[in-house]
Amino acid sequence: EPPVTPPDFARWKQQGRKISVLTAYDYTTALLLDQAEVDCLLVGDTLGMVVQGHSTTLRVTLDQMIYHVEMVARAAKRALVVADMPFLSYQASPEQAILSAGRFLKETECRAVKLEGGRRSAATIRALVEADIPIMGHVGLTPQSIRRLGGFKVQRNADEILADAHAVAEAGAFALVLECIPSDVAARVTAEISIPTIGIGAGAGCDGQVLVTPDLLGLFEGFRPRFVRRYAELGDEIRKAATQYVADVGSGAFPNAQESFQ
Numbered sequence: 001e002p003p004v005t006p007p008d009f010a011r012w013k014q015q016g017r018k019i020s021v022l023t024a025y026d027y028t029t030a031l032l033l034d035q036a037e038v039d040c041l042l043v044g045d046t047l048g049m050v051v052q053g054h055s056t057t058l059r060v061t062l063d064q065m066i067y068h069v070e071m072v073a074r075a076a077k078r079a080l081v082v083a084d085m086p087f088l089s090y091q092a093s094p095e096q097a098i099l100s101a102g103r104f105l106k107e108t109e110c111r112a113v114k115l116e117g118g119r120r121s122a123a124t125i126r127a128l129v130e131a132d133i134p135i136m137g138h139v140g141l142t143p144q145s146i147r148r149l150g151g152f153k154v155q156r157n158a159d160e161i162l163a164d165a166h167a168v169a170e171a172g173a174f175a176l177v178l179e180c181i182p183s184d185v186a187a188r189v190t191a192e193i194s195i196p197t198i199g200i201g202a203g204a205g206c207d208g209q210v211l212v213t214p215d216l217l218g219l220f221e222g223f224r225p226r227f228v229r230r231y232a233e234l235g236d237e238i239r240k241a242a243t244q245y246v247a248d249v250g251s252g253a254f255p256n257a258q259e260s261f262q
């Protein structure tokens with residue numbers, strides 16, 4: 001099967017074929033997700049929370065992102081790998097954005113880049129697309145705005161969200177993440193704009209869905225937003241396995257003869 005490309009996203013929206021996106025941060029997990037035929041692997045700056053253990057995404061650096069995007073892109077044979085631009089790697093100017101996004105495309109095998117913001121990022125998105133860098137937008141709750149917003153809250157201003165979504169689509173992005181907005185607003189955005197919407201906490205009316213993989217796997221237990229569906233309880237599994245290992249080492253039950261060299 002050929003690798004997924006941004007034009008596939010446009011076609012899938014037209015066909016009504018839903019798009020699946022998951023986050024990935026390392027080679028081993030990305031390999032498994034790609035084998036499961038997830039359409040798109042987003043190396044999200046949620047890295048700061050679920051890998052680094054910070055309480056926000058703000059501390060993640062461009063160099064750290066490049067290190068992780070490289071690992072994920074090395075694993076993905078089919079999925080479109082999208083690199084998330086971290087806080088202050090693109091906000092200063094379109095020039096800064098092109099230089100930062102350019103590093104992802106020149107130093108890794110990723111094939112698209114994501115950034116946050118609607119109207120306020122439209123000129124930057126346009127400049128990136130003119131530089132031939134495929135862009136995924138992100139509006140609604142934008143976690144890099146946490147200090148201004150004062151918390152991770154549902155965004156309910158439909159007029160603002162619609163204006164932001166149209167601005168991203170008109171600037172030339174190939175897809176748009178809608179985070180933490182009411183389902184009816186997400187459905188309206190999805191009907192009005194030409195590019196596919198990828199929802200997280202945005203209801204079933206989007207063209208696709210994205211989840212943070214450690215949330216979906218039950219690995220990240222820091223907090224559990226309402227929009228997360230846990231498809232596995234790997235946190236419990238890992239604790240159980242490690243507890244048994246500790247007991248077996250303690251009792252001498254591990255290793256046995258087959259696990260040793262004669």
Ligand code: KIV
Binds near residue numbers: 042043046200211212
């Ligand atoms: O950083 C991230 O993982 C994201 C997704 C939640 C959309 O931006």
Ligand code: NA
Binds near residue numbers: 044
């Ligand atoms: Na992000």
